[in-house]
Amino acid sequence: MNKLLASGRGAALPLAILLLVVVMVVPIPAFLLDIFFVANIAISLAVLMVSLNAQKPLDFSSFPTVLLFATLFRLGLNVASTRIVLVHGHEGESAAGHVIEAFGTFLIGGDYVVGIFVFAILMIINLIVVTKGASRVSEVSARFTLDALPGKQMAIDADLNAGLITPDDAKKRRVEVATEADFYGSMDGSSKFVKGDAVAAMLILAANVVGGLILGPVSHGMTIAAAAKSYILLAIGDALVAQLPSLMLSIAAAAIVTRVSSDKDLAGQIGGQFGSPRTWTPVAVILGLLGLLPGMPHLVILTAAGIAGFAAWKLRQIERRPLVEATPAVAEEPADPSKIGWDEVTDGMQVNFDIGYGLVPLVDPRRGAPLMGRITGVRRQLSRELGFVVPQCRVRDDINLAPYTYRILINGVVLGEDQVSPDEMLALDTGQAYGSLSGKKAKDPTFGLDATWIPSGDADAATGAGFLVVDAGTVMATHLNHLLGANATDLLGPDEVQSLLDGLKERAAQLVASLTPNPLPLTTLTQVLKGLLAENIPLKEFRRIAQAIAVAATRSADAEEIVELIRPELGPLIIQKLCGVREPLRVMTLDGQLEGLLGQAARADQSRRHVIEPDLGRRIVDALQEAAQPLIAEAKPFALVVQPAIRLAIRKLVKTVLPDTPVLSFFEVPEEKAVEVVAVIGQQHQALAA
Structure with missing residues (x-):
C-alpha cells in the first residue's frame, strides 16, 4: 500500500506538468478556467501560510521549486484566459468565466478605467516594493552564506574533533550547511521568477487590450467604445485574478528570505518581540497627547490610545505573574545552624x-x-x-x-x-x-x-x-x-571496572569467572586497566583485553608486569591509531650500541625502575625531540620502538616531554605490518652511547 502511495505521489508532478502544457495549447471551457483560477488562489494562500509558519527558512526548503511551478501554472492560466477573452470577449462580461467577471465587475465596479489604476498600483507594490526588496535580500543572503560555508565546515570539524558532537551529528550538520547554501542560491535565482511574472502580467494585459480593440471592430463589427468596454473590462479582470496570487507569492518569498532562524513561527517571533509593556506604554502616551490636539479626530485617536494603554497594562500583569506563582505557599523551616552535614565536608563528584x-x-x-x-x-x-x-x-x-x-x-x-x-x-x-x-x-x-x-x-x-x-x-x-x-586514568575506578565486567558477563560469563576475583582481585584489575589508559590504550575492545589479562594473570599478579605481558596481544589496537591498514608505521629506534647499554642496565636492575642515568636520559630526550620536531610540525604520527626489557623505562623517560608519543616493544608490531624507520636515536649523537 505504501509503495502504491509513493508511486502515486511520484507520478502526480509529471502529470501536473503535462496538464499545464495542455492548458496552454488546447482551448478549455470557461467553467474549467474558473476551477483553475480558484485552485491557483488556494495554492498561493497555502504557500503563504507555510512561509509564515516556518521556524527557519530551511523548513520550507522546497520553496524555490514550488515558486517555479506556481508561476508556470499562473502563466499557463494567463495563456488560456487570453485565448478565451480574445475569442469570446464580444459575447459579454461572463464570456471568460465567472471568476474573471467577478474581478472585473464587483471589485472595480465595472469601470475599466478604475481597474487600470488599481492594477497599476498592485503592480507597483509587487514589482517595485516587495519583489525588488526580496531580490536584494536573496542576493545578499546567498553571497554571505556561500562566503561563510568554509568557516562553518571548519567549525563542524572542530566540534567533532573536540568530541562535542558525534560523527552522525557532524554528517547531519554538514548536510544542513550544504542545503542552506543551495537554498539561498536557489532563492537568489527564483526571485527572478517573481519579477519576470510581474513584467509578464503587464505585457499580457497590454496584449489583451490591443487585441480586443482590434478584434472588436474588425471581426465583430463593434464600435471602439463598445470594444473597449467589453474587452478591456475582461482584460483587467483577467489581470487582477492573476495578480492577486502573484502578490501573495511575492509576500511569501519576502517572508522566507527575511526570516531569522528561531524556535517559533513568524507570528510567535513577532509577538514575543512586541509583547513588552515598555513598547506599548510610550505608544499610548503619544497617541493620547495627539488626540488632545485641536482639529484631530479625537474619538478614533483616543480609542487607539486606550487600546494601547490596556495592552501595556495587560502585558505588565503577565510579566509579574510568574514571580507570584513561583513563590512557595509554605516557607521551609530554617536549618539549624548548629548542625553540620556530611555534604558540607565531602564532595561525591569526581x-x-x-x-x-x-x-x-x-x-x-x-x-x-x-x-x-x-x-x-x-x-x-x-x-x-x-x-x-x-x-x-x-x-x-x-x-x-x-x-x-x-x-x-x-x-x-x-x-x-x-x-x-x-x-x-x-x-x-x-x-x-x-x-x-x-x-x-x-x-x-x-x-x-x-x-x-x-x-x-x-x-x-x-x-x-x-x-x-x-x-x-x-x-x-x-x-x-x-x-x-x-586524565582518563583518574576517572576509572572499581565501580566503573565492575560495570565493564557486568556488561561482559552477559556475553562471556566463563571469561569473567576466570579473571576475577581469582586470580585477580578487583583492585589489581583496576590498576591494570588504569595502566592501559595511561598509555592511551582505550578499553573499547574490553573482551579482547580481558582475554589477554586472564592469560597473563597465570604468570604474574603484579599490575605493571601484567600490562607489559598483554601489550603484544594488543599491538594491532595500538597501531591502528597511528596509521592506516595499507600505510606503513613510522617508527624511531635507538642506536644498537645505546640500546645494548640500556639493556645491560635493565638486566642489572630487575625492578626496571632506575635504569637510565640522568645525564644520559637528558641527552636521549634532546635527540628524540630534535628528530620528532619535523614529524610533529607535519602532524604525522609515529612511535618509538625499543627492546621489551627497556620499554617501560623509556616510556617513563619520554612521557615527560612527549606525552603523546607511544613507546612500543618490538613484539607489539605485527610481523605483517610494513615499517618505515624515520630516525635512529643516537646514530648522529655518538656521545649518547659513551
Missing part, C-alpha cells in the same frame, strides 16, 4: 566545573543552558572513545572566582582554569587566517593558539578571513574534553 557569576547565563535553563548540552556531548563522545562511562560533571557557581573565570577539577585537583567572554566569540588563528582582528587578545586554553575575542557581529567577517570562530561555551567544553581525555 568532575567539577566551577564558574564565576558572569558565566551563569551559560547554564541557565531559561536561556537554553548551552554549556550543559555541550558537556553532555563531551561525556558521550569520550565514553565511546574510552570504552567506559565518563562520570557526570557538576557545574556550580563559585563566588570566589572572578566573574568570567571557570575552573575544572578532577578528583579535587584543579587541572584547568581560564577566562572567557560569554557575549563575544573567540577567533582562533589556525595558521590559515590572513589579516588581523581588533579585540582582546587571548590564548586558546586547550591548544595554546593565538586568539582574539571579537563581537558576535564580526563572526562572519572573521570566518571569511580564515579564522575559526567559536563561542564561549564551545571554548569551555573543548577545554574540558581535552582535560578529561588526558
Whole structure:
C-alpha cells in the first residue's frame, strides 16, 4: 500500500506538468478556467501560510521549486484566459468565466478605467516594493552564506574533533550547511521568477487590450467604445485574478528570505518581540497627547490610545505573574545552624566545573543552558572513545572566582582554569587566517593558539578571513574534553571496572569467572586497566583485553608486569591509531650500541625502575625531540620502538616531554605490518652511547 502511495505521489508532478502544457495549447471551457483560477488562489494562500509558519527558512526548503511551478501554472492560466477573452470577449462580461467577471465587475465596479489604476498600483507594490526588496535580500543572503560555508565546515570539524558532537551529528550538520547554501542560491535565482511574472502580467494585459480593440471592430463589427468596454473590462479582470496570487507569492518569498532562524513561527517571533509593556506604554502616551490636539479626530485617536494603554497594562500583569506563582505557599523551616552535614565536608563528584557569576547565563535553563548540552556531548563522545562511562560533571557557581573565570577539577585537583567572554566569540588563528582582528587578545586554553575575542557581529567577517570562530561555551567544553581525555586514568575506578565486567558477563560469563576475583582481585584489575589508559590504550575492545589479562594473570599478579605481558596481544589496537591498514608505521629506534647499554642496565636492575642515568636520559630526550620536531610540525604520527626489557623505562623517560608519543616493544608490531624507520636515536649523537 505504501509503495502504491509513493508511486502515486511520484507520478502526480509529471502529470501536473503535462496538464499545464495542455492548458496552454488546447482551448478549455470557461467553467474549467474558473476551477483553475480558484485552485491557483488556494495554492498561493497555502504557500503563504507555510512561509509564515516556518521556524527557519530551511523548513520550507522546497520553496524555490514550488515558486517555479506556481508561476508556470499562473502563466499557463494567463495563456488560456487570453485565448478565451480574445475569442469570446464580444459575447459579454461572463464570456471568460465567472471568476474573471467577478474581478472585473464587483471589485472595480465595472469601470475599466478604475481597474487600470488599481492594477497599476498592485503592480507597483509587487514589482517595485516587495519583489525588488526580496531580490536584494536573496542576493545578499546567498553571497554571505556561500562566503561563510568554509568557516562553518571548519567549525563542524572542530566540534567533532573536540568530541562535542558525534560523527552522525557532524554528517547531519554538514548536510544542513550544504542545503542552506543551495537554498539561498536557489532563492537568489527564483526571485527572478517573481519579477519576470510581474513584467509578464503587464505585457499580457497590454496584449489583451490591443487585441480586443482590434478584434472588436474588425471581426465583430463593434464600435471602439463598445470594444473597449467589453474587452478591456475582461482584460483587467483577467489581470487582477492573476495578480492577486502573484502578490501573495511575492509576500511569501519576502517572508522566507527575511526570516531569522528561531524556535517559533513568524507570528510567535513577532509577538514575543512586541509583547513588552515598555513598547506599548510610550505608544499610548503619544497617541493620547495627539488626540488632545485641536482639529484631530479625537474619538478614533483616543480609542487607539486606550487600546494601547490596556495592552501595556495587560502585558505588565503577565510579566509579574510568574514571580507570584513561583513563590512557595509554605516557607521551609530554617536549618539549624548548629548542625553540620556530611555534604558540607565531602564532595561525591569526581568532575567539577566551577564558574564565576558572569558565566551563569551559560547554564541557565531559561536561556537554553548551552554549556550543559555541550558537556553532555563531551561525556558521550569520550565514553565511546574510552570504552567506559565518563562520570557526570557538576557545574556550580563559585563566588570566589572572578566573574568570567571557570575552573575544572578532577578528583579535587584543579587541572584547568581560564577566562572567557560569554557575549563575544573567540577567533582562533589556525595558521590559515590572513589579516588581523581588533579585540582582546587571548590564548586558546586547550591548544595554546593565538586568539582574539571579537563581537558576535564580526563572526562572519572573521570566518571569511580564515579564522575559526567559536563561542564561549564551545571554548569551555573543548577545554574540558581535552582535560578529561588526558586524565582518563583518574576517572576509572572499581565501580566503573565492575560495570565493564557486568556488561561482559552477559556475553562471556566463563571469561569473567576466570579473571576475577581469582586470580585477580578487583583492585589489581583496576590498576591494570588504569595502566592501559595511561598509555592511551582505550578499553573499547574490553573482551579482547580481558582475554589477554586472564592469560597473563597465570604468570604474574603484579599490575605493571601484567600490562607489559598483554601489550603484544594488543599491538594491532595500538597501531591502528597511528596509521592506516595499507600505510606503513613510522617508527624511531635507538642506536644498537645505546640500546645494548640500556639493556645491560635493565638486566642489572630487575625492578626496571632506575635504569637510565640522568645525564644520559637528558641527552636521549634532546635527540628524540630534535628528530620528532619535523614529524610533529607535519602532524604525522609515529612511535618509538625499543627492546621489551627497556620499554617501560623509556616510556617513563619520554612521557615527560612527549606525552603523546607511544613507546612500543618490538613484539607489539605485527610481523605483517610494513615499517618505515624515520630516525635512529643516537646514530648522529655518538656521545649518547659513551
